[in-house]
Amino acid sequence: MLKRIGLFFILFVFLVPKGWSQEKLVAKANEKYDEYSFSPAIDIYSRVLKKGYVSADLLKKLGNAYYFNADYMEAAETYKRLVDNYPDEVSAEYYFRYAQTLKTLGDYGHSNAIMAKFTEATTDDIRAKAYKSEKEYLEDIRKNSGRYNLENFEYNSPYSEFAPSFYKKGLIFSSDRDTGNLARYRHTWNSKDFLDLYKVNADSTSMNFVAKLGKGVNTRLHESTSITTKDGEILYFTRNNFKEGKYIKDDKGIIRLKIFKATLVDGVWGDVEELPFNSDKYSVAHPALSPDERTLYFASDMPGSLGASDIFRVSINEDGSFGTPENLGNNINTEVRETFPFVTENEILYLSSDGHPGLGGLDVFGTKVADGKFDNPVVNVGAPINSSMDDFTFILDDVSQKGYFASNRPEGQGADDIYAFTQTTPLIVDCNQTITGTVRDKISNEPLVGATIKVIDESNEEIYATITDSQGNYKLSIDCNQGNFVRALMEGFVPEEDYLSKSDGKPQIVDFYLERDTVNAGFGDDLAKLLQLSTIYFDFNKYNIRKDSEIEVEKVIVAMEKYPSLKIKVNSHTDSRGEDAYNLWLSQKRAESTVNYMIAKGIAKSRLTSEGFGETKLVNKCRNGVACSNAAHELNRRSEFIIIQ
Template structure:
């Protein structure tokens, strides 16, 4: 048997030797197609190599990615499974994440969670890993917003692709590759589909409306897709392949990037004119999928420009009155992850909808929402739930807050074409309201006694009081506030200095805030130690030194502040040493420490007649570290101290 195995191995080696050149050449051809994002022919080439028994990490990665980026999640899952099983230590964590995404898309959430657990173990700082750890019950959370929509297939869908609906006058503009009149040389090798053009339809007329192209002024022989129009229909922003003088332009990697263009509708010629690309486009990265804010002063878009956190992030620019644009601003890591965030849309209520495969979802791209009032982008991210979201890609979501009607696109299996548009009605509002429970106890800072009857007020960022409560017999309070906005929690009690803590936008998790209030008057008498009343850290000195240490200056400053507030206050500084050294020397050293403390306070403006000092050497130790007793350095340090005794 051993001999037959040796013969087999020899034969296999021989066969590999005489065929490896041909297979390497074939694989190299596939790599070339892959690098050009021509995923459809790349898949065919890689499959041929794999079917002949030749496998490598690079081949499995490229084939899996070709399936993944073409939304063939079942096939991608099989390849990624083989990749992480056989080459787990050689592949990066990104492939575990993509594998988990494909498992979700075929409904295997249990295994997807297991793979995400592995992903989280090796990428602790990844936003997707943090999101998974914090929301392991994400399916339960998605369920809360599910079942709120009535959806229906768009009546103008065909067996081709229809997606990217955008509101335009009394209807929609959308993107489609339905025009089969294109010559084969214009077909896009990413997915072997025809190139996309923009179409419009008046949806207010029902089924009587005709679908028509926007015209050759906007549409070219390459891709035109996602668009956003102003309310008056005069300005149109849209996505197009990068072109120069009508010809497509590739970057240094051979990729035709996407750019956003702006067009103006001219009534006199009944056509779009003045078509120009936006100034923040680039030949080196893509800028795509425009969306306008309700006031049309901000343009949102998706890009992989430098500064992106993931494969694509959502950015914004301000549209200035003179027609210029501000520099792009990334919306931040609350929204953007290391994966894909794309297809933004903002409603009249300042709710940002977008698609992502980085936040916990059902599989592929899911639609998410977040409140962005006051231009903040760190609010809670909410999955809009089924039936908008599915196991496949769900994207280009748009919504009218007044009519509660909207549209989105999906490549779910029950569709008529590769991508289909769906209309929907929102029957129940999205659970975007974020309530956060705030609890705590209010105490006296010095005595630690609970304060009954203290007022707790919630103040918003406009300094308006919106909620209040009174502490109970245990000094406790409980309030529920809106975590979609920043708030100040303020504690007040007669005879005490108010205290407050700011809470920014959050995910709604309960928070405990305890307050320790300082009295606004010092309730003390002759002989009390001001250091204890002010809860000062001990004023320490280095061994055999009488210069005040830098870390002790701040504590002395607190005593100075108290004396400035109460002009009649007089104190005596008592300084002490540890037991090491001669008793007479320690007495001298402690006196020098008392004088140094007094001199420091005088140098800071305290009158000399309000201060006195005395050194006690080692006569008043705070522990048993007396002469002849062996103690650690930290124990001796406790005796090298100063006290502030109230005389008047």
Template sequence: MKHKVKFIIVLLLFFNGLTNAQERLIQKGNEKFESYSFSPAIDIYKKVLDKGYVSADLLRKLGNSYYYNADYKDAADIYGQMVADYSVEVTAEDYFKYAQSLKTIGEYDNSNLIMDKFIEITKGDGRANVFDEDRNFMAEIEENSGRYNLGPFEYNSPYSDFAPSFYKEGLIFSSDRDTGNFAKYRHTWNAKDFLDLYEVNVDSSSLEKVKKLGENVNTRYHESTSVITNDGKTMYFTRNNSEKKRTVKDDKGIVRLKVLRAVLTEEGIWGEVEELPFNSDSYSVANPALSPDEKTLYFVSDMPGSLGESDLYMVTVNEDRSFGTPQNLGPNINTEARETFPYITSEEILYFSSDGHPGLGGLDVFATKIKRQDFTGKILNVGKPINSNSDDFTFIFNEELRTGYVASNREEGMGYDDIYSFTETRPLVFDCLQKVSGTVRDKISNEVLVGATVKVIDENNEELLSVITDSDGSYNLELDCNKGNFVRALMEGYVPFEEYIGVSDGKPKIIDFYLERDNITAGFGDDLAKLLQLSTIYFDFDKYNIREDSEVEIEKVIAAMEKYPSLRIKVNAHTDSRGTDTYNLWLSNKRAESTVNYMIKKGISKDRLISEGFGETKLLNECSDGVKCSASKHDVNRRSEFIILE
């Protein structure tokens, strides 16, 4: 009996030792995972699995390690095992990465099924909303495909080559081709050598066409993703966070990325390397890109306030080379996943890579128009062959030559990542364009008005374009049918008139304008609002600040006062009967004052303006206190008047 007890105790100690060893191994794997050392984390987690231990958390971290190393086949296998064996513990993010991995290996139907699971357990996620609203995204990608002829880049190596940027007659790009260090400083993210920046002059007759940039830029750690100013004298680039030839880790043990700036010296050497002020030891800043006028720097970061794993940001570059405050590009572009590698063309088209927008798998290249820093436009997947079911990224494009470069880790490449050259054969179509045409005529005589001006003004009261009517009094416009705009007709001696065109399906529209003769000087006591045919000037409930849609109407009054310098007016404001008499009188006075103050800020002398609020004392219908009226009847009494004093 004693021998049996001893045997059981020894057996328990043995299994307890195995358990403790497994726990220590898992802890070590987790430490590697948390510090982004995915390659050693994979090795450790696989050892644990081989010993027969498995859990949802272990599978999740192993799957994510494969995912972030772009090993989507193994990632899909691991995520699939987790979904099959631990369905209760699967998170929305697990489903999303599983769906992305399935797309990358060409299993689109299964990917869609997993995305349905993702949508089912997700609330308020932009990726889920986009996918659910646009189930036909594969057809849209197919429609955008075939616009590029893809070709090889003769300077690729068997290693990693990516991140091209235009420089002189060639490129600067990133590569880990220099293996002279015999992996002494190999990076633990993917077990690859660290990256350096290289220059290639494609038109050079020199035998040494590819050469490494100087030691002021390249270190023994990562240097990548660069952009050079048009004069060739300033370069922004990405580097591992390091100091005195040693990497700097944050409190989680992670070596972050930073953007640096270098200046080309008179000797032709990149020097004066400095960090940008919005870098941090606690988050990454990377992948710089410049706007065409070089007044805005775009970059990628996971700084506080980011919507996803990495977001696109912009920051103003001041004339004294200082910087403004970084701004997130917002939820139309940034998702809860990865947005990265921005590039802005001369026509202000932003290209970037993402695995959060619907694509073919992995990172895809997307494009959107950002004129006037408007980041709300349609996001287009550029299609095949630029995109594949692998990672496609670092897209750059010369719009004048219609040529460019892109990198990808697709299977047919020479190395881990490869650069490809391309020529665009058909431009992307970003806009839903609506043709608007018509004539401008005299309202009384019906005669056409030759030389009348027709303007397009957006909802922010900014003029977008202007045309002149021809000898037939006709005009032709093309509007962005994804946005609302005002079309305004003007002619000297006539009262301006406009019509609002909202978001539409793009079908052609005819608008004929009939202008009245300008009788603005009709006399004392006339209401300028009626003479100018102003729309109702609205205020938000219980507020008196000028709304954007009302600014358009007040601008017409300002235009009339600028045209007639002797014109003086009184701004009257009226409310409906809802609310107390005292409160309505106060509110109407504040609204009248607010209108006058707005006009003064726009340049109208305060000596030409007075204001008065009448509350509910001058109702235009029966809707007084105690009388039940519809909302539309109450609206009649909520009005502003611009009474001519002289």
């Protein structure tokens, strides 16, 4: 099946003569295996095994040949024999492939146990770092499952159909249904016919029946995945390395994959040219376009790849030239296969992977790639799109919510089948951004405890609320795939909010400085209390402002500077010690001292008055004749700032 997966490299098959020794047979099988001719290699390895010849190397190659041909049951049995009989010769990669084959058989418990061995055998592998218990990853997949209604695709055949792409009002897809039965037209990966591109319901000439694209596109080797521009004038497609009627091999004898571009001229695809970043040394395949058609996504094993195939992108310039390919990085790509990209109008990149946690084989995943960022979560789209087998070439129209994908699940009609679907609810592609901050009084800079923080979406719906802690701090998480308003509210203050546009999800600090609601602050209110100031205290028997109180008086000055019409009366008080008349004089001196300090700082004298009340307005029971501590008496030696206008 891997001919559809993308990095398959094709050679022609030669029959193995009879009568060779087992060693010669194994050598011949190894030769076929090294040429990626897996079908004849499997035949030879199987014959040798039946005769009792076995080794760790033979089991590794036979297991891999089954694995890359999507014969997962035979692959699982072969890997089990390898792991049981040659544990000292099993590397981490074989544990991973064995675990994958067990998933395709529905044996998730055993698969999870083998994955645990895989994580023990490697430390830096992306797959090991993403490893979760069976319960955890299946629960994550379950959350996104059940959002698609599958429908019949009436153009499937007993052969392979896959790689659907939107074209006008219909589709282009790849199939091996009509390439002939002669051996020279079959490849040795899995002994199937070569692939061509077909169209259906795309125009009046192909309405209601399947038609091949012209000879300008199709050749006697593989043509597979494709994408067209929205106007239907340019076609990008995948083809084996083929030039001037001949296939081109690399130095290992492998026919690599390349992306070609064709232009529609008078209804015929012509002017076929290969893209400049193709190579005879590595494969470039499976094109997809960004919504603005200025970026081409593709799969490749070019230098810099993390695994067997990675997802790359390259810019398309105004003049039609191309930039330098860029790997999407290790958040999206793993050490194995990431392939078949597709990008929706909402900038969700869908791809198939067997490196991210899935149900088995290749699964379809989605991740948000808005603003050129590739560090958002990669989410498994769940069942019924994904199954225990290979699920791939997923496409979706965001407007109609209809789409297509291919799978080799056993209930299909052919080796691979296309399935139509309708998406009932959008994919949950989480982009959680952590927002932290502090809410403070704008005048006093004091933290506001118990202030309410609300998150409001662009539809003005409240979606989350929290309150500040004892330090005035808050912490929350928002969906950074959309714009959000973060609003701070506190009784007695004017609410304030900040708009956060969709982002790359990096943590952000948003502090709020709330202004007092002066409309509700009026005659007779103590400004010190409104500003949540510490009490202005005086030392015993003194009327000069203490250093620790200067800070608080400065905050009153700031408020008066901000509100020029504000007038204040400073009321000062003493404790009960001393003669009543003396205390009245002392409190008046304290009030005047406070006013003089404020005048010296620039506040107009006309805005300030003062009055001393002596010991007539005590705040506690420390009156004459009552024994009190020094700290209790200090509470009465204070100044107040009363609003008089």
